[in-house]
Amino acid sequence: MAAVASGLYVGVRCRLCLTLTGQWTGLCGKAPSRFYSGSATLPKIEGANVTGIEEVVIPKKKTWDKVAVLQALASTVNRDSTAAPYAFQDDPYLIPTSSVESRSFLLAKKSGENAAKFIINSHPKYFQKDTAEPHIPCLMPEYFEPQIEGISEAALKERIKLKKVRASVDMFDQLLQAGTTVSLETSNSLLDLLCYYGDQEPSADNHFQQSEKSEELEEAIEENNEKSKKAGHQFGVTWRAKNNAERIFALMPEKNSHSYCTMIRGMVKHRALVQALNLYTELLNNRLHADVYTFNALIEATALSMNEKLEDKWNKILELLKEMAAQKVKPNLQTFNTILKCLRRFYSFGRLPALQTFREMKAIGIEPSLATYHYIIQLFYQHENPSKGSSLIIYDIMNELKGKKFSPKDPDDDMFFQSAMRVCSVLRDLELAYQVHGLLNTGDNWKFIGPDHRRNFYYSKFFSLLCLMEQIDVTLKWYKDLIPSVFFPRSQTLIDLLQALDVANRLEVIPEIWKDSKEYGHGFRDALKEEILMLMARDRHPPELQVAFADCAADIRSTYESQDARQTAPDWPANALNYIAVLFLRGGRIQEAWKMLGLFRKHNKIPGNELLDEFMDSAKASNNPAQAIEIVKLASAFSLPVCEGLAQRVMADFAISQEQKEALRDLTSLTSDSDSDSDSDIGEGK
């Protein structure tokens, strides 16, 4: 690790390269012979006169950048798998226990920072003292109010810089009324401002609100399984007709290609697609050239426009590309990514063009980014239909990406890992998942995991795949490593883990899993609890394990009870009652088991047949005929068909008095009267 890292930050080295073995032989003469062309060995001298080499060669001083030492020291530590992410306070009371909590903690922290910044920027005169050496500019208050008063071009420039849309438009109008001409450059920058914000004031919270919205839309899309068209991206046309941008554009005496390009890009951003294309023809008529960003916007406009067939759209895009080549504009990464993004809408028609685009990109020499691969994956694996056979392109992609390190180039770069892991999960291929995870851990690629929900999705899918396909020991190791320091598991993930334990016959880990589930806030999920209880109660186990299971069951029972306390209509699932009672019996907690039996009546749930048999066995083991009769009474109260069989068993196995026998016969007669028609069923049931 040190050998790899040092290549980055050692600036000037000594004359010949050091071998980076991290060991140097110090004062014995063999290794340093590289430094000077003297003798190979220098004998150890005890202060006597040196008749050998006298020349003292001072090696050249190494230089490195400011953080090199810190990076070297950081390479000696790894992630602590028991710790919560560093952003949280490391205290048992302050560590979040679920993903909801962790999100709210981080939001609270960020909102505190925003509030502080807001206060500082609203009252800058109280925050002028600067004790930091060297000066830290980002901690000083910013000035958001324009300083220059009066009507002048400089004032206009300042308002544009401060991103005040209304104020700059007013200033522009005032300047025109006063008769002064505004220079082309300033007009262009005003157009830039207007087109970027769509003639609306930028929100005071800056990017915070906007990204929230787009994230929620992303989540909704994810949950709809991407069946719906990407309707979320079409925010609706927000470009008002005849708005300030168009007006000013019309007012400008001279327009250069920059003006046209800005207008086109603004229109496309705010979904005024037809006007954008029209403006483009106007630009061509004026014999001006568009730049590469404009072409990217036009491609997007073509793809987004409705009411056209797919082939027509594709042909139009190809025409645009030809015009781009004719105008000698070089395409960039965004061009190809936009094309691929648009091809996604074309479903299977888009596969061939996508591969063509990709090859073209490679041929030109543009390095694809993670977003490129993400689009390709989306295109090929969009509608999952395993029976038809899935494409194998994911394997080619992963082979190509092996060991590569990426830097952020496209806003959609962080969607790659999510889609790759989704494909792995669908294909049920663990090796591929390991490859994807390995790619995530090379270099700085971990930064591309994306926001919280995407990271949770990725790791949930990864872990579910591990539970499904991997050996149980390795799975448990991953469990300890990932949870909860990297992500909080959903209850479905825990159920997957339990099923994996079941398959591998490692049910003794279940009480620990239950403890962890309570920590992560899943203590009230019925599905999870029932799964746990079912696995514990299904078979008989050695005594110590039964005791552990019984403790676990008691714990689960207490969660049900606390749930009861909150609800007016208590509702325990029948299965849960069954399992808990069985576990108590087997674990040797007879008293509590009998209490559970009482609860059946209270919650109006029917005990299972095996359960009653086990109770009968335990009553026999403790030689308690009264209990046995209790069981029969219970069975008759529920009018269970098995009641008669139980009664017979009681009479056969237990020593009971005459009145008890009488009572039993009454009970059985009651039931058999009511079930007289189903006598044959009873006979079959035995």
Added chain:
Amino acid sequence: MALPPRTEKMTVDLDWPSVYPVAAPFKPSAVPLPVRMGYPVKRGVPMAKEGNLELLKIPNFLHLTPVAIKKHCEALKDFCTEWPAALDSDEKCEKHFPIEIDTADYVSAGPSIRNPKARVVTLRVKLSSLNLDDHAKKKLIKLVGERYCKTTDVLTIRTDRCPLKRQNYDYAIYLLTVLYHESWKTEEWEKEKTEADMEEYIWKNSPSEKNILETLLQIKAAEKNLEVNKEELLGTKEVEDYKKCVVSLKNEGDNEETLSQYKESVKKLLKLM
């Protein structure tokens, strides 16, 4: 609802430098040791680690376990250059690099990275490694005054009058150069050096010499021996001996040895034995 402390999840073979990578306050939930600290109440035990302010107040070195230090050294080796092979003993180091510079850097947590104490530069050099003759050495020692230590023959110059360390270093080197050159020059007024300015006792032309000469002359006059030469008198062995004892007495001070030697030599000289 609080989580159980992290220590319960820690296995025995975990990677401790990852838990405490940097200097951090003591976290009882992260340190799996049953540490106790504090003055106990009567018939009690010191307080446990949870919520223990005493453990928080003291500096802890949990981030510098021997394992961690070893790892750090391995990582830092790439930043080091090799020691020159020719310098394998202290004498050689002194011979090639007689001047030693001491500087200190200070690191602290706070809004400012600057510390005024970091500008101090101390320069140490042994006068034996400088090329000085007798006069130059004496003049230099007079010039520097307290900065010279006689027992170790080391001249120490400590500069802090400039605001930057680099400037102080340049100033210290400049001082050394100036001292060296000035001590080799002989000014006009140095000829007026009186006996009070002398560092050590010189026999020639001293009152002691004159006294002994007079005494001997008087002795010789009493013996009616008038043809004696001053130089011859002074050249005799007893006088030489006497001269040595006087010089050592004056230079080294009064101690048993010098005083007894003086006594012997006087006896021999005056033929009292």
